[in-house]
Amino acid sequence: NAGVTQTPKFQVLKTGQSMTLQCAQDMNHNSMYWYRQDPGMGLRLIYYSASEGTTDKGEVPNGYNVSRLNKREFSLRLESAAPSQTSVYFCASSEGTVREKLFFGSGTQLSVL
Amino acid sequence: DQQVKQNSPSLSVQEGRISILNCDYTNSMFDYFLWYKKYPAEGPTFLISISSIKDKNEDGRFTVFLNKSAKHLSLHIVPSQPGDSAVYFCAATVGGSNYKLTFGKGTLLTVNP
Numbered sequence: 001n002a003g004v005t006q007t008p009k010f011q012v013l014k015t016g017q018s019m020t021l022q023c024a025q026d027m028n029h030n031s032m033y034w035y036r037q038d039p040g041m042g043l044r045l046i047y048y049s050a051s052e053g054t055t056d057k058g059e060v061p062n063g064y065n066v067s068r069l070n071k072r073e074f075s076l077r078l079e080s081a082a083p084s085q086t087s088v089y090f091c092a093s094s095e096g097t098v099r100e101k102l103f104f105g106s107g108t109q110l111s112v113l
Numbered sequence: 114d115q116q117v118k119q120n121s122p123s124l125s126v127q128e129g130r131i132s133i134l135n136c137d138y139t140n141s142m143f144d145y146f147l148w149y150k151k152y153p154a155e156g157p158t159f160l161i162s163i164s165s166i167k168d169k170n171e172d173g174r175f176t177v178f179l180n181k182s183a184k185h186l187s188l189h190i191v192p193s194q195p196g197d198s199a200v201y202f203c204a205a206t207v208g209g210s211n212y213k214l215t216f217g218k219g220t221l222l223t224v225n226p
Binding site: 004031033040041042043044045048050056058059090092096097098099101102103104105106107 | 149
């Protein structure tokens with residue numbers, strides 16, 4: 001059971017570079033999410049997709065874009081990386097709403113120099 | 114403005130004893146609460162949840178208590194085991210906001226053999 005798979009696990013970028021974080025789930029879940037976690041902070045929602053074909057902003061969407069490519073895949077793009085985007089990024093999925101358990105990937109540690 | 118507060122960054126208990134992790138919230142619109150556990154280098158995993166219409170929910174060694182008047186919830190782990198050593202996040206969601214969770218900063222629990 002792969003669950004939620006995120007790639008890459010680690011990435012170092014220079015300021016201004018772009019990259020896409022990939023996420024795929026094999027549980028046939030409808031909803032997918034991108035969170036970031038900064039040191040000493042809780043997880044903060046960047047974007048979510050309630051269902052295939054829809055995406056919405058979360059708490060901290062600035063500087064990011066997302067694509068729900070199909071029901072399985074939800075990618076997060078940084079168009080012009082900034083040091084403030086240094087963080088650990090988690091993708092998650094759920095059958096329906098957040099009242100049902102979220103299943104998280106193992107995270108991507110991103111450093112922007 | 115932190116709406117979900119976990120005021121104890123860390124907690125250390127002896128194996129076999131009770132662990133009590135606390136969480137306070139300020140938003141009276143929160144109506145569903147969840148606890149997630151996180152091991153290093155892994156994503157969070159769902160532990161237990163409680164609706165605001167209840168004051169207690171139990172699942173094996175884990176019990177969550179909700180005191181709505183005090184805007185306080187607690188997670189009890191009895192008996193504590195070394196494998197319970199992890200960061201525990203409290204999270205909450207507002208009725209009608211089906212896809213947004215607000216997380217606390219987490220409490221690092223260490224269970225000593």
